[in-house]
Amino acid sequence: xxxxxxxxxxxxxxxxxxxxxxxxxxxxxxxxxxxxxxxxxxxxxxxxxxxxxxxxxxxxxxxxxxxxxxxxxxxxxxxxxxxxxxxxxxxxxxxxxxxxxxxxxxxxxxxxxxxxxxxxxxxxxxxxxxxxxxxxxxxxxxxxxxxxxxxxxxxxxxxxxxxxxxxxxx
Numbered sequence: 001x002x003x004x005x006x007x008x009x010x011x012x013x014x015x016x017x018x019x020x021x022x023x024x025x026x027x028x029x030x031x032x033x034x035x036x037x038x039x040x041x042x043x044x045x046x047x048x049x050x051x052x053x054x055x056x057x058x059x060x061x062x063x064x065x066x067x068x069x070x071x072x073x074x075x076x077x078x079x080x081x082x083x084x085x086x087x088x089x090x091x092x093x094x095x096x097x098x099x100x101x102x103x104x105x106x107x108x109x110x111x112x113x114x115x116x117x118x119x120x121x122x123x124x125x126x127x128x129x130x131x132x133x134x135x136x137x138x139x140x141x142x143x144x145x146x147x148x149x150x151x152x153x154x155x156x157x158x159x160x161x162x163x164x165x166x167x168x169x170x
Contacts, residue, residue: 004056008158011053015046015161016154023063027070031078043129045073047161113163121156128153 002010018024024045025038032038048069056065114126123142127133128149135153139146 003053012154012158024070027067028074031074041074041077045070048073050161113160116163117156117159121152124152125156
């Protein structure tokens, strides 16, 4: 597989296919029931795939490997978002505040990472992943071909994954 061998174009194409065909959702939906959280985890899966594709050896089917990555990402999200067990009612409010603060910080990091993208990709990523516009709506709004939207979105997401890794110090 060319993406595992280090081809950035193949990786972008792979990420686009995973996103377009929602290939990570079988591994996610078994653990995460809320649609909005599933979508967040799916974005995290794309980042995880871009970071770990070099580990894919081809011993198993790619979809099996992807399912494992998606499942592990979903489980990690559940662990991060699980409230701490406490018998002290006062500390429960503090925990909720910390979770809210953490999510707000994550949003700020994502917004900052999107702002760092080249303009040609920034608007497409924002319109699709933040505004949730369809590919057709983006193509019409930007006055570009549908395949151009897909290509720029794929490249933008790959750059965003790299940018997020930089922000998180990974």
